[in-house]
Each structure stands twice: as C-alpha cells, then as structure tokens.
Amino acid sequence: MKQALIISLKVLAVDMPLLFLLGTAIGWILAKKRFKGREILSLLVLLPVALPPSVLGLYLLMFIGHVPFLKHLGLLFSFPAAALAALVPALPIMIQAARSGFASVPEELEDAARTLGDGEWRVFRRVTLLLSRRSLVAGLALASARTLGDFGITLMIAGNIPGRTQTLPLYIFSQMEALEFAKANLAAALLVVVGIVSLALVKRMEEGRYERLV
C-alpha cells in the first residue's frame, strides 16, 4: 500500500498547483471577462463532470496517442498520464469554485482599487483574490479530494501498474480482486479520512466570508 500511497501523494503534489493556477485563471476569465464564446467555454470546462470517466479516458487516450508531438513523449501508461487523468475531472470543481468566488466580489470594490492607483494585476492581488480566498481554498480542498479519488480515467490512460501508476483507488480495486479485504479496507479508510477532512475544510471556509483565514 505504501507504494500506492506515495504515487497518490505525488499525483496530488503535481496536480494541486496546476489545479490552483488553471482553475483560478479560467475561473477569473469566466467571472470577469465578457467575450464571444464565453458560454461555450463555460460549458466546455464543465464537460468532464457530465461525461463518464471511460469516455473521457477513451478520448484522452486517442488524443495523446494520435497527436504527433504528444505521441512521442511516451506519456501513456506512465506517471504523467496518472497525473493528467486525476487532473481532468478535478479541474471543473476548482474552476466553478473560483468563478463563483470571483463573481461574488463586488465590482465596485475593484473599481475603488483602480481609482486608488492600482493597475489590474494589483487589483486582482489586493482585492479580488483576497476577498475570494475562502472560495478558492474550499474549491481546492474539494478538487484535491477528487484528484485523489480518480479511478476510471487513470485506469484508461495510465493503467494499473504497481509502483508506476497504481494510485490508492486502483490499489483498492486490485486488492479486492485478490480478495485481500483487509488491505482494501485500510486504503479505503485512509481515503474516507481525506474526504472528511476536505469537507470539514470547505465548511470552515464557508463560515466566514471576509475574515482572515486563520
């Protein structure tokens, strides 16, 4: 189990910064920018929530396997594929949280910062980001839990290779197949704890809107 746990943690370590950066950026664009195709983009980024993991896995497999440059990187059935597989279904959660967090910051506050001498990046850093930090932390907690829990997409594009791509959920599956219920239960309990902790964090973040985080 130790191996699987380490791989899961490595996936998390790679995906959390990516979730935060991509989720915040896309969420900000969707919340604050008016442009053609915005509605289509907002549906598109939500698609991974609505599609079955096997369908997503299939398309990712075909995409990575056929696009000339990606084809030669040797991504499939390796650790990067596991990280990507876990990222795809978690990203919409982060984007939605960031989007609603940014949208809830009154535009007047951002305008006030502008008239007080801030450029756009400073407005974002000093007002928008600080006022939506609770939504962002809550979103990141939920998205991280989803990252840890991915099964289907990982299986489709990264496989179930112990020591390389076997994450905790896949480990549970393998142990079940081998009728090793004790091992499966232990890993499952670990993931349950992670789930509860992340939900507790979400609740804590939702309790105060503008207060400092600690």
Add this chain to the structure above:
Amino acid sequence: MSAWFEASLDHQVGEFRLQIDLFLEREIGVLFGPSGSGKSLTLRLLAGLDTPKRGQVHLGGRQLLEVPGGIIQPPRQRRIGLVFQQLALFPHLNALENVAYGLSGSRRYDIAREWLARVDLKGMDQRYPAQLSGGQKQRVALARALAPEPDLLLLDEPFNTLDSPLRRSLRRELKRLHRETGVPLLYVTHYIEDVCSMGGRIFFLKDGQLTGNINVDQLWNTSSQVGAWHALGWGNLLHGEVCRREGGTWFVWGEGALELPASVQIMGPVSVFIPPNHVKILYQDIPVDPQLVPNVMHGRVVERVSIGSTTSLYVAAAGLQWQLEFPIKSYDRLDLKEGADVRIAVRPGSISLLEHDRGGSEYENTNTAPG
C-alpha cells in the same frame, strides 16, 4: 484661459445618450439631476472606469482623455478620487488599511492615521467596516479618497443612506476638508438640500443632457419666480414667505399658499423646493386625502412631454408653472392633453424649506427623497 478641470463627454449606452460639458476651478461643483439622468455614468467616465465614445478631459494641466485621439489614461494615473454611492470600503481591511490603500512608502500608515484623526476617527484604526456606523464609514471613505491627494474628488451621492442631521454634519465636514486641502469637488446629488448647502457651481443634468450651470447665489435670486432655476432645472423652486394663519403654518407667495407641516419653526422669507414627482394630480370623482385638502390648486396643462417611461407635465396654477413627473401609464383615465383643466396638490411633508438668508441651511421637517 482654461480652467483647472475641463471635461467634455459624449457617450451612448443603449438608448441613453449622455452629453455633458463641465468645468471647475479649485472649487465645489454640484451635479444635480433626477435619478437616471446620467450622473453616476458621468463620474465613471471622468474617473476612467468607462470610456466615452468621444470626449476630452483636462485636469491640472494634464490631458487625461482625448477620444478619438488615442489618449485614454487608466484610472490609476488620473489622480481623481471617487467616493462611491455604496462607499465600497474594503471589507477585509480595517479602517487604517482602507485609508492607507492608495498610499505607498514607509510612512503610509502614519499618513493614514493622520487622515483618520482629521475625519474624527482617532482610535478607530483597527475597526473593520462591518464594525463602523454609517457616518463613520462615510468618513473612512472620504479619508481614503483624499489621502492620496487627488487633483479632483468625485462624490456619487455619498450621504444618501443617512438621515438628515448626519447628512448635514457630513456636508459641513466635507466643506471643511475642501477648505483645508484645496481639492476641488464634484458632488453628484438629486437632493436639493445638498445643492443649497454644498454651494459653488451647480450643473443641471436631465436625461443625459446638461441644461446649464449657475452659481449657487443665483438660486436665491427672488426677483422672478421663473428664474434661473426654472429655465435650467428639475423640480419646483418657489420663493415666498412663511407665516401663521388659520391655526396652521403656511408658505405664501403672490397668488397662492401651501400649508406646511406643523413642525416648521421659522418665519419670514424662504424658498421651498418640491420635487416634480411629489406634485400629485387629483381625480375628479375620488375623495381627496385630508392631508392634501388645504394644498389643492386648480390649473391648466401647458405642456406634456413623455420621455422613456416618464411623463413630464407642466401645469400653470396659482401664478406659477409647476413641473410634474409620473410614470407614463399613470393617470391614464384622465385626459391630460395640453390645455386640459387639472387639480394638483402637494403633501405638506413633501415641501423642503431652504432658508436663503443663511445660505441654505435646512430644517428637520424636510422630506424630499424623491422615488
């Protein structure tokens, strides 16, 4: 011979067209007009939060805007402070941090502390906006906007949500800050009391068009009932006298009289203001509200103008021309075409007293919040 601040703006939002020319020395300007006349939009365009279709803005020898012409300075470079209608204090920052927001350098918190002291908020440094009263929030917002020493301060009906004694004290405070700092102010309002007591130059804005500007002193020109105000402004400004008779307090002018609320204490010459949406038209067959009975006048429709969803009616009654405003669908049953006879009435509580001898201080009984 250009003024400290000059602006010429032409902007279109949907059906609404805004055309306005403003100028100010280092003085107080008041932009007066009813809701929806484009006042807030004007401030946004000046501050650089929106860009007009065409326009120019000069301030303190700097050109901030020239469209077309390609000069559009972003808000951060304009040195124009803005006090928002809803104040827009940063909820995650305390009073001191709010005031220091637009400042930089190692002394920023010292300067911010001095500003808090200047607006009577010494010792409130650590309070968050949610822990401040309405008036205290206003003061923080003023200090925050003034602390970076702007070349012009814009105020968007900032005292709207406050009751009248507090409004009065904040207006005094604002005038004091203007004297001390020399920062010119452009104050936007639809309250007549604000116009009279902030003083300076008054710009009248109506339906996106500037109808003119006068100095506040000209407001008290009693030589004619149909003076500068009537030609330019919005609402009914009357000059006359307060006297007691028939057991009540009355405002009397040449050919008419209106009963005032019993709480009115002053006597002698005054001007009064009645917002056009507070002049009511009476139906012939419906009993009149007892409060209105003493203040019923018979008149004749002189002009009827419908713009958007509002109808403006000009009625000749009691020797004056009255301006009325109501939603376009109202009074459908009455045939209010030009030349028709009408009965109009004013509730005593809708009459604002403006005492011109003392340059426009106001009285407790005023109740003019239109719509």
